[in-house]
Amino acid sequence: MSRTFRVVLAAVLSLAGLAGVVIFLARQGLDRAEKWTSLVGMFVSVAVAVAGLVLGWLTWRQTSRPAAGSRSGRVSRTGTAMATGGGSTAVTGSLGSASGTAVDRTGDATAKDGGRAVSGEDRTGSTQP
Structure with a gap:
């Protein structure tokens, strides 16, 4: 599978998922759509915070060690x-x-x-x- 094909496939799947979410929220009505958006937003923000902490820890760990094969x-x-x-x-x-x-x-x-x-x-x- 070529890189271009994978990028196009990811873009199509992302757009299809986004369209599905928009259709779902449109059918829920304004009050319930707002509640769904708040709930999903909370989980996304927690996931982004955890990912940031993990990446920060991995970066700190990598810079505190010498490169492989180097004298230290x-x-x-x-x-x-x-x-x-x-x-x-x-x-x-x-x-x-x-x-x-x-x-x-x-x-x-x-x-x-x-x-x-x-x-x-x-x-x-x-x-x-």
Whole structure:
């Protein structure tokens, strides 16, 4: 079943259902139609509220977790690192694409003679000085 066919079928069924509701309410008279509308409106509003709460909870749950396959965790209270010479890298904390990683209270990173020092987090992933 193609997507276009399903969309057309859903539209036709929705219009048929709406026409049925209009015909039903027209035959009920004004007073009873108003009561039916209030009753159905209450159930629809409760359903929309519950759906909003569920979607909000699912969104909160998804954003509070790291994506599948990503590194996550905490890097804290790291020691001292020193890079000496070209092409060397000293890292205290995290290096690379570490989304979801909390980095705090890192140690000291120093570089000499063309080295590279990172104290904290470097999300670029570059190891070039």
